[in-house]
Amino acid sequence: MSFITDWLEWLPELTPGIAISLKxxxxxxxxxxxxxxxLSVTAESKFASLRWSSFFAxxxxxxxxxxxxxxxxxxxxxDMGVILDSMTTAVIALSWxxxxxxxxxxxxGLSAVPNGQKEAAKTSGFSTWDGxxxxxxxxALRISTPPLASLAVLVFQGSALAFVIAVxxxxxxxxxxxxxxxxxxxxxxLTAVVYGLITWAFxxxxxxxxxxxxRHMV
Amino acid sequence: xxxxxxxKTSPIPISGGVHVSRLGKSYGSHKVLSDVNxxxxxxxxxxxxxxxxxxxSTFLRCLNYLEVPTEGTITxxxxxxxxxxxxxxxxxxxxxxxxxxxxxxxxxxxPHLTVLENITLPQRKVLGVSKERAEDTAHQLxxxxxxxxxxxxxxxxxSGGQQQRIAIARALALSPSIxxxxxxxxxxxxxxxLEVLAVMRDLADEGMTMLVVTHEMHFAxxxxxxxxxxxxGGVLETGPSQQVMSNxxxxxxxxxxxxxxxx
Amino acid sequence: MFLDIFLTVSRGxxxxxxxxxxxxxxxxxxxxxxAAGAQSRSRIIRAVVGSYINxxxxxxxxxxxxxxxxxxxxxxxxxxTLEAAVVGFSVIASAFMAEIYRSGLxxxxxxxxxxxxxLGMNPMTTARWIITPQAFRVALPAIAxxxxxxxxxxxxxxxxxxxxxxxxxQQSAKQLHQGLISFAIAGVLYIAISLIIAVIxxxxxxxxxxxxxxx
Numbered sequence: 001m002s003f004i005t006d007w008l009e010w011l012p013e014l015t016p017g018i019a020i021s022l023k024x025x026x027x028x029x030x031x032x033x034x035x036x037x038x039l040s041v042t043a044e045s046k047f048a049s050l051r052w053s054s055f056f057a058x059x060x061x062x063x064x065x066x067x068x069x070x071x072x073x074x075x076x077x078x079d080m081g082v083i084l085d086s087m088t089t090a091v092i093a094l095s096w097x098x099x100x101x102x103x104x105x106x107x108x109g110l111s112a113v114p115n116g117q118k119e120a121a122k123t124s125g126f127s128t129w130d131g132x133x134x135x136x137x138x139x140a141l142r143i144s145t146p147p148l149a150s151l152a153v154l155v156f157q158g159s160a161l162a163f164v165i166a167v168x169x170x171x172x173x174x175x176x177x178x179x180x181x182x183x184x185x186x187x188x189x190l191t192a193v194v195y196g197l198i199t200w201a202f203x204x205x206x207x208x209x210x211x212x213x214x215r216h217m218v
Numbered sequence: 219x220x221x222x223x224x225x226k227t228s229p230i231p232i233s234g235g236v237h238v239s240r241l242g243k244s245y246g247s248h249k250v251l252s253d254v255n256x257x258x259x260x261x262x263x264x265x266x267x268x269x270x271x272x273x274x275s276t277f278l279r280c281l282n283y284l285e286v287p288t289e290g291t292i293t294x295x296x297x298x299x300x301x302x303x304x305x306x307x308x309x310x311x312x313x314x315x316x317x318x319x320x321x322x323x324x325x326x327x328x329p330h331l332t333v334l335e336n337i338t339l340p341q342r343k344v345l346g347v348s349k350e351r352a353e354d355t356a357h358q359l360x361x362x363x364x365x366x367x368x369x370x371x372x373x374x375x376x377s378g379g380q381q382q383r384i385a386i387a388r389a390l391a392l393s394p395s396i397x398x399x400x401x402x403x404x405x406x407x408x409x410x411x412l413e414v415l416a417v418m419r420d421l422a423d424e425g426m427t428m429l430v431v432t433h434e435m436h437f438a439x440x441x442x443x444x445x446x447x448x449x450x451g452g453v454l455e456t457g458p459s460q461q462v463m464s465n466x467x468x469x470x471x472x473x474x475x476x477x478x479x480x481x
Numbered sequence: 482m483f484l485d486i487f488l489t490v491s492r493g494x495x496x497x498x499x500x501x502x503x504x505x506x507x508x509x510x511x512x513x514x515x516a517a518g519a520q521s522r523s524r525i526i527r528a529v530v531g532s533y534i535n536x537x538x539x540x541x542x543x544x545x546x547x548x549x550x551x552x553x554x555x556x557x558x559x560x561x562t563l564e565a566a567v568v569g570f571s572v573i574a575s576a577f578m579a580e581i582y583r584s585g586l587x588x589x590x591x592x593x594x595x596x597x598x599x600l601g602m603n604p605m606t607t608a609r610w611i612i613t614p615q616a617f618r619v620a621l622p623a624i625a626x627x628x629x630x631x632x633x634x635x636x637x638x639x640x641x642x643x644x645x646x647x648x649x650x651q652q653s654a655k656q657l658h659q660g661l662i663s664f665a666i667a668g669v670l671y672i673a674i675s676l677i678i679a680v681i682x683x684x685x686x687x688x689x690x691x692x693x694x695x696x
Contacts, residue, residue, distance in 0.1 A: 063672040065636035068647055068664055075660020157541040164640060171543060178551065185552035192540045192548055199539040282599055315601040326596035329693045330614050339610060340600040372693045385596075392600060 017173035028094035036102025061100025090162035109144030241290030265438035268448035295395030319389030359387035379410035493646035508574025516582035537576035566638035585620035625682030
């Protein structure tokens with residue numbers, strides 16, 4: 001069982017990578033979900049330019065493979081004079097990708113809220129923004145939360161891609177360790193286990209969340 | 219006499235009608251059927267009527283072991299199964315299913331197959347009949363139920379009445395000793411239902427043994443030889459159709475008939 | 482210049498399609514076996530199938546690719562970049578396809594099994610002729626959606642050196658310093674292929690719905 005000792009030896013080197021992966025995931029969700037909400041709302045906008053912008057942002061964000069989006073930003077931004085570090089680029093790419101998918105879930109949630117709610121909010125004296133924030137959005141979120149939570153898990157898995165633009169996350173560290181030790185099988189198995197356990201934990205939380213949400217649903 | 223279309227490999231023995239004795243079914247402590255007895259000779263047509271929840275469909279579905287009875291013995295066309303003897307062996311169940319043909323309220327035709335394939339597939343897979351013979355039989359049956367030109371159609375394009383008639387043909391193709399009908403017209407508009415009832419009537423006239431759960435009182439009175447009235451999981455009374463309908467012995471039957479016929 | 486880049490990047494289309502379709506096919510067949518296993522009466526088989534699906538789905542595709550391409554040679558044999566990619570994506574696809582089949586199976590009305598039973602069909606005949614064909618047709622939209630997802634995942638094959646679209650776009654970006662154009666073209670190609678899959682799927686779906694009323 002020598003691989004266990006190897007694994008224990010490598011874990012300390014891998015751990016900073018785990019922190020980076022989680023940070024990357026967190027930031028991508030932090031920016032991606034609000035972006036998704038924004039895109040879902042502007043998709044129904046009165047202004048054609050907003051509608052089209054939203055449309056293209058969504059179609060590009062989810063029509064392109066996340067890897068291509070990542071490369072696109074990484075290679076093209078410097079040419080346009082925007083110099084960003086890898087982490088930031090990765091956050092932007094993942095946020096865009098996540099936001100595009102999230103916008104679809106938000107749209108589904110929003111359209112599931114009965115029209116009467118909007119009218120009731122207006123006639124109850126709420127301003128448009130307050131009515132949206134306090135009446136419509138919470139109900140929409142109840143529907144959207146499960147798929148959004150699953151999306152969060154996928155974003156975590158997507159963070160593995162940041163490896164290709166040299167973000168020092170899990171895959172990056174794993175590759176380094178394996179290049180030096182030549183224990184490719186062992187290292188990458190450990191990597192798989194690490195991703196697997198974290199993802200599993202996430203999924204468990206998602207299930208708990210779903211159960212709580214449905215607690216007082218009929 | 220049953221359609222003698224059995225194949226050489228599995229001749230259907232035309233023997234002894236139906237004998238159901240002390241059939242019962244419970245879900246845990248909840249008894250849905252108790253002590254149901256029925257004897258039918260070949261060529262007899264019996265209708266089962268009664269209020270909803272009386273266990274009529276459950277009883278019918280026990281006869282081909284679609285539902286598993288917890289008590290009682292079933293003997294049909296030479297196949298014998300006894301609930302108290304534990305789970306029946308595969309061969310007995312296969313025999314039971316071969317001698318019974320069932321027509322469902324929701325037709326249950328196979329939507330991905332043409333009408334012809336719906337009728338030939340069971341023959342080929344269950345009886346081992348060749349493709350040509352199966353198609354011959356299918357065409358004959360389609361003519362009998364009045365739909366000779368629908369062979370290549372898909373069920374989705376047909377009306378409910380047409381689908382049900384094809385379902386009847388499909389069941390007949392396996393030459394069963396008895397045909398079990400589970401509310402065959404309940405899902406159909408009354409006028410459409412008439413075409414199905416007409417086919418069933420023809421079938422009865424040709425001597426098929428039939429057991430029909432139905433709400434169609436006219437059919438029950440005019441076409442069946444006997445009527446079995448069920449209520450609360452048990453048999454209230456059984457007797458010749460005319461007699462049961464006009465002169466029921468049980469109060470509950472009287473109540474039920476009044477409610478149904480007064481509509 | 483634009484045309485040059487377009488032609489270069491387009492050279493990757495063949496392998497992108499190959500990886501996607503081969504993995505979909507192999508994964509589809511494996512997934513069918515897994516779905517059948519999930520219905521098994523043996524608790525061991527069900528447990529094995531369940532574990533396989535759960536393990537495959539929680540590890541990122543890129544990790545699987547690296548594990549198979551770099552790790553396998555140490556354990557067994559060496560696969561080429563293309564073989565490793567197809568094996569990796571087939572395994573991943575099989576897990577997702579198994580879940581898609583499972584949903585398809587659940588949507589078959591119980592009356593179908595009842596009719597097959599009443600007609601005397603045994604379980605295997607019922608599964609083969611009645612249930613599976615219907616489940617498959619019902620699952621087609623979900624399979625098409627997954628195929629598009631798989632197409633996008635196939636871009637990862639570039640990380641282990643498969644000469645598909647993203648690989649060529651990368652080369653072009655690095656050598657000609659035309660990152661934006663290269664990857665924009667790559668993006669357009671992926672979207673175009675996705676659209677083609679979506680259109681074919683929709684046509685097939687409508688045709689099936691008209692003909693047999695299923696799905």
